[in-house]
Amino acid sequence: MSSRTVIRGGLVITASDEIHADVLIEDGRIAALAASGTPAAEAWTAERTIDATGKYVIPGGVDAHTHMELPFGGTFAADTFETGTRAAAWGGTTTIVDFAVQSVGHSLREGLDTWNAKADGKCAIDYGFHMIVSDVNSETLKEMDLLVEEGVTSFKQFMAYPGVFYSDDGQILRAMQRSAENGGLIMMHAENGIAIDVLVEQALARGETDPRYHGEVRKALLEAEATHRAIKLAQVAGAPLYVVHVSAMEAVAELARARDEGLNVFGETCPQYLFLSTDNLAEPDFEGSKYVCSTPLRPKEHQKYLWRGLRTNDLQVVSTDHCPFCFVGQKELGRGDFSKIPNGLPGVENRMDLLHQAVVDGHITRRRWIEIACATPARMFGLYPKKGTIAPGADADVVIYDPGAEQIMSAETHHMNVDYSAYEGKSVTGRVETVLSRGELVITEREFTGRAGHGVYTPRSTCQYLN
Numbered sequence: 474m475s476s477r478t479v480i481r482g483g484l485v486i487t488a489s490d491e492i493h494a495d496v497l498i499e500d501g502r503i504a505a506l507a508a509s510g511t512p513a514a515e516a517w518t519a520e521r522t523i524d525a526t527g528k529y530v531i532p533g534g535v536d537a538h539t540h541m542e543l544p545f546g547g548t549f550a551a552d553t554f555e556t557g558t559r560a561a562a563w564g565g566t567t568t569i570v571d572f573a574v575q576s577v578g579h580s581l582r583e584g585l586d587t588w589n590a591k592a593d594g595k596c597a598i599d600y601g602f603h604m605i606v607s608d609v610n611s612e613t614l615k616e617m618d619l620l621v622e623e624g625v626t627s628f629k630q631f632m633a634y635p636g637v638f639y640s641d642d643g644q645i646l647r648a649m650q651r652s653a654e655n656g657g658l659i660m661m662h663a664e665n666g667i668a669i670d671v672l673v674e675q676a677l678a679r680g681e682t683d684p685r686y687h688g689e690v691r692k693a694l695l696e697a698e699a700t701h702r703a704i705k706l707a708q709v710a711g712a713p714l715y716v717v718h719v720s721a722m723e724a725v726a727e728l729a730r731a732r733d734e735g736l737n738v739f740g741e742t743c744p745q746y747l748f749l750s751t752d753n754l755a756e757p758d759f760e761g762s763k764y765v766c767s768t769p770l771r772p773k774e775h776q777k778y779l780w781r782g783l784r785t786n787d788l789q790v791v792s793t794d795h796c797p798f799c800f801v802g803q804k805e806l807g808r809g810d811f812s813k814i815p816n817g818l819p820g821v822e823n824r825m826d827l828l829h830q831a832v833v834d835g836h837i838t839r840r841r842w843i844e845i846a847c848a849t850p851a852r853m854f855g856l857y858p859k860k861g862t863i864a865p866g867a868d869a870d871v872v873i874y875d876p877g878a879e880q881i882m883s884a885e886t887h888h889m890n891v892d893y894s895a896y897e898g899k900s901v902t903g904r905v906e907t908v909l910s911r912g913e914l915v916i917t918e919r920e921f922t923g924r925a926g927h928g929v930y931t932p933r934s935t936c937q938y939l940n
């Protein structure tokens with residue numbers, strides 16, 4: 474028996490349109506849109522009606538960069554797939570693409586199986602996987618082809634973290650050549666990790682152990698250099714490139730130059746780089762450790778270049794890089810040695826709200842908000858138009874968003890499994906009210922009504938965003 478829901482009276486916002494429309498949902502999919510108050514819309518009958526008068530009706534967020542349960546620095550990211558996807562739903566995100574990890578000496582398949590087992594039956598919202606490739610060899614390269622066919626169509630490589638996830642230029646070039654053939658997309662952590670390790674050693678030898686030195690040794694120039702090198706390697710390989718967590722204005726300039734040359738080069742930034750800075754890293758009493766991530770937070774003057782990049786489409790996506798570690802017991806591992814602080818910030822619950830605040834502040838338009846947070850990540854990672862838009866045939870992943878609600882971000886009220894908020898005390902205008910995932914209510918007027926296991930693994934096609 475079919476089940477129907479109608480959402481009435483809201484302003485439907487997609488990456489391309491804003492229209493006062495009613496939305497009909499049937500069997501988990503968007504069935505139709507019709508201008509509110511018209512006979513076509515009034516004729517719809519449904520078991521459930523949601524009144525969205527005065528609210529926005531937007532596609533569920535697509536967060537293309539999360540790390541639930543990531544092993545890092547001798548500990549694990551504190552959100553499980555269960556807690557992290559629940560928190561994502563609270564924040565208006567209905568799809569995540571997390572990173573399965575290949576350990577050195579093991580196959581991609583083993584890594585993928587491990588991550589599938591972690592997520593299976595636990596998620597409140599739909600999810601897919603990228604693959605972190607830590608060990609490029611002839612077997613791994615063959616496996617990449619198989620994974621692309623199966624719907625794991627993107628591969629992260631690291632120019633940072635020697636001895637852990639690091640790939641050298643030859644390994645990167647080989648993986649890029651392979652992706653040029655099989656349609657995969659290489660996602661690059663672009664920092665010169667070899668040079669950074671020298672600077673870390675020198676800083677520690679000088680007794681510079683506080684969290685703020687994390688930002689000082691991971692220099693913007695070393696992000697720019699790696700970004701430039703990754704672009705050139707991709708150009709040699711004839712492969713597209715997606716640079717993750719861009720934070721330095723010099724790296725944005727490298728991306729802009731490459732895009733002006735017509736290259737298929739894309740950039741992602743994260744809310745922490747848009748709203749936080751080295752001032753946070755310098756907070757006393759080891760509080761700065763809460764803001765240790767890589768690439769690092771930059772001085773405030775970088776932010777305007779990131780906002781501009783988002784407006785000019787030199788940056789295409791805002792993801793969270795959600796990788797939470799508690800202050801107590803986890804960030805504290807690096808007291809007396811900043812290089813031992815686990816890298817990562819919580820944020821999966823905050824992204825849609827912070828980007829709405831950016832609309833309120835005049836940095837981006839409402840449609841650009843939806844484009845960078847929903848539609849483009851879906852296109853970039855082969856999920857569109859199933860995800861990322863409100864259109865007939867799309868999954869009914871829909872958020873009723875109250876643009877006038879005021880909230881104060883805090884660890885007291887958030888749902889992420891972490892003992893601090895990176896945005897503690899920040900006032901934002903706008904709040905998620907109701908969330909549907911494939912037509913099921915996951916958040917209902919600020920109550921969690923979803924369940925672990927509702928979210929399903931979602932295979933992806935190859936990148937749909939190429940020139």
Ligand SMILES: NC(=O)NCCC(=O)O
Nearest residue numbers: 766767768794796816817
């Ligand atoms: N970004 C970060 O600090 N932690 C997560 C791992 C990564 O994305 O490099």
Ligand SMILES: [Zn+2]
Nearest residue numbers: 662717718767
């Ligand atoms: Zn990274």
Ligand SMILES: [Zn+2]
Nearest residue numbers: 538540794796
């Ligand atoms: Zn990451």
